[in-house]
Ligand SMILES: C[C@](O)(CO)[C@H](O)COP(=O)(O)OP(=O)(O)OC[C@H]1O[C@@H](n2ccc(N)nc2=O)[C@H](O)[C@@H]1O
């Protein structure tokens with residue numbers, strides 16, 4: 001039996017933009033938590049150096065898939081052991097559950113799980129800091145998935161402090177639009193002047209996402225989903241969208257609201273967790 005490696009979703013429980021760098025990247029303050037829901041991957045090492053994704057992703061060229069990019073990046077590391085002078089290779093299967101371009105970090109999580117799993121299966125011996133440094137070159141969200149602890153992120157998202165927000169239940173809904181992260185960050189209307197605050201200060205305020213008003217204005221479906229959910233519970237956008245989430249103290253309350261969603265709304269219920277399901281698996285929990 002080939003092992004299934006989880007690639008969980010993340011939520012940005014809050015997200016503030018505190019400035020813009022000269023290269024266009026933004027300074028953020030955001031709180032990441034994982035969901036016990038996501039994609040899963042399987043890996044079968046091969047010894048001919050080939051990286052083969054056996055489950056292609058519609059609309060994403062294999063060479064552009066972050067899973068393949070992550071495997072190739074690790075394969076090029078000097079610590080990687082050769083077998084009869086050939087680099088290690090791998091067959092990869094992806095069971096995709098997370099919507100793409102949804103703000104749930106699916107692509108980043110798939111890539112992080114690939115780095116963590118292949119580091120183990122190929123016995124590369126990279127430590128967590130080395131994997132996180134490698135990962136950030138593929139996307140700002142990879143380090144948090146590699147480290148696997150809920151975290152307060154600052155800088156452009158790479159400076160992480162472990163955090164323990166309450167582990168609520170969430171109803172996540174998926175507007176059927178794909179939101180481009182660069183388009184939201186490039187918008188002249190984006191609020192970029194939130195004050196820099198401490199985690200304690202931010203935890204004491206109602207949570208908020210500075211990207212939300214732009215996503216609501218630009219995408220009618222995001223507006224519709226949020227207006228509907230807000231009648232039932234505190235609800236927000238995750239990342240730059242398109243997905244939104246409503247928070248509840250119990251699974252039963254979240255499922256009760258899911259049952260009442262109109263036909264045009266699709267979503268799922270998941271538990272917010274401060275230790276990533278990937279890391280729970282690795283520690284044998
Ligand atoms: C906003 C978040 O979703 C919060 O979780 C992420 O930081 C975005 O992470 P991501 O999708 O992995 O983003 P990346 O692939 O690193 O960057 C995509 C694009 O978003 C913009 N971007 C991203 C992160 C950041 N701190 N400032 C930015 O302006 C840049 O235009 C960049 O070209």
Ligand SMILES: Nc1ncnc2c1ncn2[C@@H]1O[C@H](COP(=O)(O)OP(=O)(O)OP(=O)(O)O)[C@@H](O)[C@H]1O
Pocket residue numbers: 057059060064065066067099100101102103104105106107108110111141181239240241242
């Ligand atoms: N394995 C992958 N899974 C999903 N998307 C991928 C993958 N590899 C490459 N991509 C590309 O990355 C884009 C963003 O995908 P992703 O699902 O990570 O977005 P997201 O959830 O909005 O991420 P974030 O919250 O980090 O902005 C997709 O539109 C797709 O073109």
